[in-house]
Each structure stands twice: as structure tokens, then as C-alpha cells.
Amino acid sequence: MKELQIKINATQETSYPIFIEENILNNAYEYINKYTKANRFLLITNDKVYSLYGEKLKNKNTEILILPDGEAYKNMDTLNLIIDKAIEIKLERTDAIIALGGGVTGDTAGFAASIYQRGIDFIQIPTTLLAQVDSSIGGKVAVNHKYGKNMIGSFYQPKLVLADISTLNTLDERQFKTGLAEVLKYAFIEKSCLADKDYKLFEFLDSNHNEILNKNSAILKELISICCELKSSVVNKDEKEKGLRSILNFGHTYAHAIEKLTNYEKYTHGEAVSIGMRLIFDLALKEKFISIEYYNSCINLINKYRLKTDYEENFDKEQFYKTMQSDKKVKNSNINFVMPIKEKEVKLTNNIDKKIIVGGI
Numbered sequence: 345m346k347e348l349q350i351k352i353n354a355t356q357e358t359s360y361p362i363f364i365e366e367n368i369l370n371n372a373y374e375y376i377n378k379y380t381k382a383n384r385f386l387l388i389t390n391d392k393v394y395s396l397y398g399e400k401l402k403n404k405n406t407e408i409l410i411l412p413d414g415e416a417y418k419n420m421d422t423l424n425l426i427i428d429k430a431i432e433i434k435l436e437r438t439d440a441i442i443a444l445g446g447g448v449t450g451d452t453a454g455f456a457a458s459i460y461q462r463g464i465d466f467i468q469i470p471t472t473l474l475a476q477v478d479s480s481i482g483g484k485v486a487v488n489h490k491y492g493k494n495m496i497g498s499f500y501q502p503k504l505v506l507a508d509i510s511t512l513n514t515l516d517e518r519q520f521k522t523g524l525a526e527v528l529k530y531a532f533i534e535k536s537c538l539a540d541k542d543y544k545l546f547e548f549l550d551s552n553h554n555e556i557l558n559k560n561s562a563i564l565k566e567l568i569s570i571c572c573e574l575k576s577s578v579v580n581k582d583e584k585e586k587g588l589r590s591i592l593n594f595g596h597t598y599a600h601a602i603e604k605l606t607n608y609e610k611y612t613h614g615e616a617v618s619i620g621m622r623l624i625f626d627l628a629l630k631e632k633f634i635s636i637e638y639y640n641s642c643i644n645l646i647n648k649y650r651l652k653t654d655y656e657e658n659f660d661k662e663q664f665y666k667t668m669q670s671d672k673k674v675k676n677s678n679i680n681f682v683m684p685i686k687e688k689e690v691k692l693t694n695n696i697d698k699k700i701i702v703g704g705i
């Protein structure tokens with residue numbers, strides 16, 4: 345059993361554990377009852393995840409709401425369904441919402457928990473690799489608006505996170521790789537950025553790639569725990585994304601534009617992120633910010649995991665640039681770039697010429 349304690353600003357209120365283990369769902373309520381005083385629960389999941397794991401979470405004190413599957417349902421209508429259900433079953437302030445599923449379920453259910461009766465306890469049970477290493481940690485919860493992704497949301501920390509690594513066995517290869525793209529992102533930023541300690545993820549990924557691609561459970565447990573530690577150390581220093589947390593956006597400036605211009609349908613988020621990281625490395629090489637040796641070592645790692653690095657579209661450069669500028673993280677139209685350029689050095693810049701930014705598109 346791996347147990348990590350997440351401390352956001354080191355207060356008791358916002359400190360919570362993450363448990364990483366195989367088959368932890370079989371005794372989920374032992375953990376849940378230890379970390380919340382809730383009497384009743386509203387479990388939010390989707391049809392696919394419910395059919396795989398719903399049985400394990402059935403309990404006489406738990407009502408279940410099954411949502412349709414997909415990013416298209418991460419919206420205000422679904423949020424309203426959750427709130428309607430909570431009111432209907434008379435969920436009280438001292439009760440709790442449990443999210444069982446990937447990042448879509450976690451983000452939507454977490455946002456509902458943050459606003460229902462001004463906030464009730466929330467428990468994350470992430471079942472995708474992406475949710476276990478990324479979206480279930482850090483407290484960002486949100487739904488999409490038709491004009492933009494994650495436009496309506498809040499910062500709200502769960503009471504605990506239960507990451508059952510055996511759920512990853514039913515995840516298809518494409519979704520598994522989506523999570524791996526975020527894992528590689530952590531490896532690049534750790535190597536170039538967290539100068540106060542020795543990095544370990546890059547080497548871990550380099551030497552264990554067969555085990556990871558074959559979902560070896562001991563190795564996955566170690567991998568997920570390193571990622572959770574990394575994300576929590578960044579979030580702990582900068583919960584509300586005033587500075588440091590922005591390094592987690594590496595690759596995302598391009599990724600968000602690719603996702604938007606293909607209507608969030610063609611590529612998974614992770615696929616767009618690995619393409620985005622490759623575009624940044626190319627840009628950094630072209631501008632001579634990065635040595636060819638460092639560039640090769642990073643691109644080799646991406647290729648070792650057979651992550652997507654190319655797209656088929658012929659994007660219009662002007663439209664691509666405008667889409668990048670409309671990202672909600674862009675201030676005063678300046679596009680911010682996070683570039684891990686060598687060991688213990690990350691370049692943060694918003695001063696790159698438009699022609700260069702979309703030159704490789």
C-alpha cells in the first residue's frame with residue numbers, strides 16, 4: 345500500500361491522503377468512513393464505469409447517479425442533474441459526494457460537491473491513469489461552457505483519493521497512453537525544473553518502459569506515487585496557479601489549440617499534449633534554446649512510449665495562432681511558453697514571435 349499525504353498550504357482543512365493500491369475498491373468504505381464523517385453518500389459515475397466497478401461501491405447508505413459517458417456531458421446540464429438528485433434524496437451538508445471514474449466524472453462531481461449547500465465532503469476514486477496521476481490531485485474542479493473548456497469551476501480539495509490500480513487493466517490502450525502523456529510531462533518538468541532535489545521520474549520511465557506498457561502492478565504503483573508526489577509538491581507551493589503551477593501547462597498551449605480546432609473529437613487530451621510537447625521541443629531546438637543531445641533524449645522517451653507526435657490536419661497558421669491566444673491562460677494576448685530546456689533549467693517566456701510560434705504548424 346502506498347499512502348501519500350497531500351498538504352495544501354499545510355492546513356488541516358486542506359490536507360488529505362491518497363491511497364494507491366490494487367483492489368482497494370473492495371474495501372473502499374473502510375477508508376471513506378475513516379476520512380469523512382458523512383452518514384450518506386451520493387456516488388456519481390458513468391454507464392461504462394458503473395458496469396465495470398459499480399457493484400463494488402454499492403452500500404445501503406449510498407445512492408447512485410449514473411451519467412452518460414464522455415467529455416460532451418461535462419457541462420451545466422449534467423451539473424444540474426447532480427444537484428437535482430442531491431436535493432431529491434435530501435443529501436445533507438454533513439453527507440458526501442463520491443466520484444467514481446475518469447477526469448470527466450471527477451471534475452463534474454467535484455464541482456457539484458463544491459457548490460451544493462456551499463460545499464459538502466467529496467471523495468475521488470479515479471479509474472483512468474490520467475485521473476490517478478493528474479485530475480484527482482490538486483483540487484481543480486469544473487465543467488465546460490459552449491465557449492470554452494473548464495470555464496465554470498472552483499478550487500475544491502477532496503477528503504481522500506482512492507487510486508485502485510487494478511482498474512487500469514480495463515482501460516484501453518488509447519486511454520492508457522493519454523495518461524502516459526501527462527506522466528512524461530511530469531518527467532520533463534521534474535528534470536528541468538525541480539532543482540532542489542534529485543529527479544527520478546525520467547530515469548524510471550526510461551528503464552521500466554516494458555513493465556509500464558505491460559501494466560506491471562508494482563511498477564505502476566511506484567509510477568503513480570512519484571507522479572502524485574510531484575504534482576502535489578507543485579500544487580502545495582502554488583495552489584491557485586499564481587506562478588509555479590503554470591509549469592504543469594508544458595505542452596498545453598499547443599494541445600488546447602489542437603483540441604479546440606478538432607472539436608475535442610479527434611484527439612484525446614493526452615494525444616494533444618504529446619503532440620504539443622513535441623512542437624515545443626522542436627521550437628526550442630530551432631531557436632537554439634536546447635541542445636541537440638537534450639532534445640534527442642526527450643524525443644526518444646516520447647517515442648519509446650509510442651506516444652502521438654503528429655497530426656494529419658493542415659491547420660491554417662493564422663487561425664491556429666488566434667485559437668492559442670483565446671486560451672483562458674493567455675493574458676494580454678501574450679502566449680506563455682514553458683520550455684524544459686536542460687537539466688535543472690526551464691525557460692518561461694511570453695516573448696516569442698508569432699511567425700516562430702506557428703512556424704512549425
Ligand SMILES: NC(=O)c1ccc[n+]([C@@H]2O[C@H](COP(=O)([O-])OP(=O)(O)OC[C@H]3O[C@@H](n4cnc5c(N)ncnc54)[C@H](O)[C@@H]3O)[C@@H](O)[C@H]2O)c1
Nearest residue numbers: 392413446447448449471472474475478479484511514515
Ligand atoms: N482537474 C484537473 O486538474 C484536471 C487535470 C487534467 C485533466 N482534467 C480533465 O480530465 C478530463 C479527462 O479525463 P480522462 O482522460 O480520465 O477522461 P474520461 O473521464 O472521459 O475517461 C476516459 C474514458 O475511459 C473510460 N473509463 C474510465 N475508467 C475506466 C476503466 N477503469 N476501464 C475502462 N474504461 C474506463 C471513461 O468512461 C471514458 O470513456 C478532461 O475533462 C480534463 O479537462 C482535469
Ligand SMILES: [Zn+2]
Nearest residue numbers: 526596613617
Ligand atoms: Zn493535461
